[in-house]
Amino acid sequence: MRRWILQICPAVFVLVLLSPQYVLAEWVTWHQFGTQGSYVHQIAHLLLFLSMLFFIHEIFYAHLQKFHGFRLLVWTWAILALWNLDAFVGHWADWTLENPIILGQGWDRRLVMYDFQTWLVYITKIDHFLLLVPAFLMFYLGLRALVRKPGAE
Amino acid sequence: MISLPLAPLWILGYLSSMVVLILTILSLRLSRRLVEQDPENALWLFLNWLAIAFVIFSITHLISHSLHDLITYWDRPDLALVQRIFGGFDTVIYVAIAAITLFFHRIQRLYRRMEADHHHLEATSHEILALNREMEALVMERTMSEMALGMAHGIRNPLHVIGGFSHRLLRKTDEDDPSRAWATAIAEEARRIEQMVERFETLAMRKTSFFAQEDLNVIVRSTLELLLPELKAKNLSLVAELCSEPLVGRFNKHLLKVALAHLVRNAVEATPRGGTVLLRTAREQQFAVLILQDTGRGMPQEVVEKVFVPFYTTKIGGTGLGMVFVRQIVDEHRGVITLESQVGRGTTVTIRLPHRFTDRPEMMDELPPAAPPEAPAAPSTPEAGSG
Numbered sequence: 001m002r003r004w005i006l007q008i009c010p011a012v013f014v015l016v017l018l019s020p021q022y023v024l025a026e027w028v029t030w031h032q033f034g035t036q037g038s039y040v041h042q043i044a045h046l047l048l049f050l051s052m053l054f055f056i057h058e059i060f061y062a063h064l065q066k067f068h069g070f071r072l073l074v075w076t077w078a079i080l081a082l083w084n085l086d087a088f089v090g091h092w093a094d095w096t097l098e099n100p101i102i103l104g105q106g107w108d109r110r111l112v113m114y115d116f117q118t119w120l121v122y123i124t125k126i127d128h129f130l131l132l133v134p135a136f137l138m139f140y141l142g143l144r145a146l147v148r149k150p151g152a153e
Numbered sequence: 154m155i156s157l158p159l160a161p162l163w164i165l166g167y168l169s170s171m172v173v174l175i176l177t178i179l180s181l182r183l184s185r186r187l188v189e190q191d192p193e194n195a196l197w198l199f200l201n202w203l204a205i206a207f208v209i210f211s212i213t214h215l216i217s218h219s220l221h222d223l224i225t226y227w228d229r230p231d232l233a234l235v236q237r238i239f240g241g242f243d244t245v246i247y248v249a250i251a252a253i254t255l256f257f258h259r260i261q262r263l264y265r266r267m268e269a270d271h272h273h274l275e276a277t278s279h280e281i282l283a284l285n286r287e288m289e290a291l292v293m294e295r296t297m298s299e300m301a302l303g304m305a306h307g308i309r310n311p312l313h314v315i316g317g318f319s320h321r322l323l324r325k326t327d328e329d330d331p332s333r334a335w336a337t338a339i340a341e342e343a344r345r346i347e348q349m350v351e352r353f354e355t356l357a358m359r360k361t362s363f364f365a366q367e368d369l370n371v372i373v374r375s376t377l378e379l380l381l382p383e384l385k386a387k388n389l390s391l392v393a394e395l396c397s398e399p400l401v402g403r404f405n406k407h408l409l410k411v412a413l414a415h416l417v418r419n420a421v422e423a424t425p426r427g428g429t430v431l432l433r434t435a436r437e438q439q440f441a442v443l444i445l446q447d448t449g450r451g452m453p454q455e456v457v458e459k460v461f462v463p464f465y466t467t468k469i470g471g472t473g474l475g476m477v478f479v480r481q482i483v484d485e486h487r488g489v490i491t492l493e494s495q496v497g498r499g500t501t502v503t504i505r506l507p508h509r510f511t512d513r514p515e516m517m518d519e520l521p522p523a524a525p526p527e528a529p530a531a532p533s534t535p536e537a538g539s540g
Binding site: 037040041044045047050051052055058062100103107108112113126129133139143146147 | 154155156157158159160162165166168169170172173176177179180183184186187190200204207211225237240241243244247248250251252254255257258261265
């Protein structure tokens with residue numbers, strides 16, 4: 001099964017890359033908000049957000065929050081839920097931003113903050129640092145706590 | 154107009170993406186260790202799958218976002234196709250993580266139900282086992298007592314003959330006859346054996362450790378107190394008409410409680426909400442009578458006939474042993490259980506526990522010590538010794 005997946009996935013990837021441009025016409029513009037791809041991506045974020053809430057509910061329902069490891073995992077899911085909302089808003093702002101004004105060249109490029117949406121794009125791009133890193137740090141620490149105390153289950 | 158540098162944003166984004174990648178890889182190692190510790194733990198398996206999904210997420214997310222920045226801010230439209238492919242993977246992995254989590258949510262529910270069922274089954278098995286052991290011990294002890302009494306009774310008769318004749322011989326023998334000493338020795342030894350048999354008999358009769366002097370009304374009341382929440386939960390009215398005088402007898406309180414609790418639970422299960430369960434105790438000649446009546450759905454005759462058949466059950470998940478135990482418990486008290494039922498009208502269970510059985514040990518206690526027999530033709534055989 002694993003071998004089959006390892007063979008098929010690169011084949012599909014190469015096939016897509018070599019496909020004629022008109023076949024990919026629909027795909028190429030998927031990041032422009034309003035296309036099917038962008039909707040799917042945004043719905044996926046909402047779905048992920050809901051699943052995070054479900055998991056938190058499950059942890060509390062099973063009274064697992066009394067263990068340190070699971071408390072950290074709850075924090076992971078809570079931050080990831082927040083990140084999903086942030087990403088949802090960020091994607092919407094980014095994909096609907098028309099003709100951003102960029103000054104300078106190379107690493108000196110600067111984004112002109114001419115409206116609220118530009119500010120929103122800039123701020124939500126920091127989400128990786130503000131939300132994803134602490135979320136995955138909590139995930140790692142939670143698992144470490146569970147490994148150290150296997151009886152915690 | 155304010156303009157903000159994009160470089161710190163990119164550096165921060167790439168660095169944090171790299172940190173996320175490292176953290177997810179480290180987390181995957183930990184989750185694998187959890188699975189190795191307990192491969193059958195659903196929670197660890199879920200966390201391991203999630204850790205795998207997070208590693209893929211961190212890779213695709215890093216690539217798609219980096220490519221997006223390159224295209225938007227570095228004028229690299231040629232990378233658009235690759236970026237969109239990785240963006241697609243990104244979406245797929247979100248859905249995969251959500252699916253794993255939601256699937257886990259359902260699995261966890263099933264797992265918990267299975268665990269609860271398992272515990273329930275284990276508890277029931279232990280209960281049945283303990284009850285069975287007690288019943289076995291009770292039967293064994295009673296059998297041994299009966300055997301001992303039978304043996305004592307068997308020895309006593311020839312002993313009376315020996316003792317009686319030795320006394321006659323003594324009366325007919327002259328004082329200076331040398332055989333008189335032999336007859337005296339025979340009479341004395343017969344008397345000693347008889348005393349030993351008496352002590353042995355008394356001990357065997359008194360060995361009733363499983364039974365104690367109890368009031369049936371008290372047993373019924375304490376059992377009902379335990380079961381009252383179950384009746385209230387189903388909004389059933391309980392009518393307890395207990396005999397005004399104490400129904401004292403030699404009962405096994407624990408076993409009777411088990412039997413009564415089982416019968417009341419059956420009545421509760423069979424009776425629809427708002428119904429009535431009636432429990433009555435009474436004295437009826439030599440019996441202490443317990444009647445349990447419900448206004449439940451009742452049973453057809455073919456089911457009533459099989460109620461006491463081992464492993465016969467109409468309940469899903471039932472063992473078919475409950476009523477068998479109830480009858481065995483009643484049997485151990487030398488009692489009689491009868492069951493009458495009519496479909497749609499309810500069921501009545503009647504238990505009659507004899508006083509004769511319960512009073513017997515006291516009768517033995519009051520017996521006078523056995524006197525030496527006057528004649529071998531009329532050995533003294535106490536009435537209670539026959540049991």
